[in-house]
Amino acid sequence: MPVRIVTDSTADLSPQLAQKLGITVVPVYVRFGHDSYRDGIDISREEFYKRLVTSQVHPTTSQPTPADFTEVYRKLAKETDKIVSIHVSGKLSGTCNSALQGKEMLNAKCDIDVIDSESVTMGLGLITLAAARLAASGSNLQKVTNEAKQAISETHLLGLFDTLKYLLLGGRIGRAKALLGGILNVKPILTLRDGELHPVGNVRTRVKGIERLSDFVKNALGIQELAVVHTTTPDEASTLKDRFSSLVDSSRLHLAQLGPALGVHSGPGLLAVVLRKKSTGKDESTSGRKIHVPSLHLPKVNLPHR
Template structure:
């Protein structure tokens, strides 16, 4: 077992088999829908969630883990002599990072715990968690792990497309008029996450094909013709837009490594079904 434990939360959207293989500890957020409370990616899986979302007249509510949820995991590892690196959803989107910090303070200096604000979401930081776990298993030290995941974050570009503006409107991200206007004119916002961890509309184009072309332009400006690693997160069920975009990118770029995962209930609450996120970074130098 590694001397460093890697902890994250459920919004990293890391596939279960990857978490289990690498020994990544995952603390779930909560989803409240239809009068019931569920644990994100534990008692409510993506496919079931999107079916419930389709049937729900109101937007589900989400809530962060409590500090005690993190404390129990931190304490167990530090009592066994391991350091902890805990990497979480952007603090601009959730109080999850703050809960982890409070749990760290509850240890009162009794353990070596580092809490990282990824300033990202979904597999945009899930890939950082996976890299950290791989390095920890190789015996790499804490400082080098933090430097390597920081470099990966700086080098990664991420773009999201949503199938409908309805859920951004329900979540208060845009006004009703903007949502209606976008739907009527088939406007596709190209979303990204800025350096402070906020979701921003980078561009708006009309129609899916133009959105694909614009993302290709952006990635060509970012990476040129060099080899890249690509990850995609999609919502289960309505994957047509995701499949088309992924095919376009695989044809255009030298993709050395490709990973795909599903957008879980918490992120899906705000993005809605039919969403696709694309993450590009220079080909791995592991």
């Protein structure tokens, strides 16, 4: 029986792509006050961002419950006895813990590997796609799991925030920093490092920020898959994606919309690039060209836990 792949909606995979590769996506929850919605099922991304800017209540998100995962695993266990479940960084969310608890609650003979991607949005998405393609080729559980873990070390992200407003509303930065950022029109740039989001710099204009994203990609060697992610600017993201058309095959170049889990902190206007480097077959810590970003002593950003 083929290995089946599970991820969560923070991967920002399109329904079409997930269906094509047989990926089961477990939705996170979005809450506006007392109203709760399943990401991508009860509320669309477009509706979420519309409500984000108009609602008097700032939304929160929470991971799927263990019971949600048990239900998914039970359904899949009717058609397979091997599952690889890949999820958003455990340092950003409790989703992996929910998946592990869901696995323990399952009363069925099924081997389930739960993997912490140490990533989010299309970083998680690219890792999941790598595993799904290998699973579709008929590879066994160990090979699919190893492929996912290898992809983790090869995946890198850089994101441009358009405003500090939503980081303030989410309690991730102080009011003075947000006010100063607004006065100076500062736009922060963040990356993922060891499973956590870290600010790595600021730019004064959006144009300069987009150039930083473009340079980040063009200075990387051996890209095998690439994604451009946006919250509310699809045309701008599409234009940036077109810049990279000569760097990677069109089937490995993606455009995605950021989901609520990080969108509650980024707000409208976020633009990010995520890339997966080609494997060198060696430990990347000691060989190959590394992708470097500056390190600043600034507060880390965490996704809300249930």
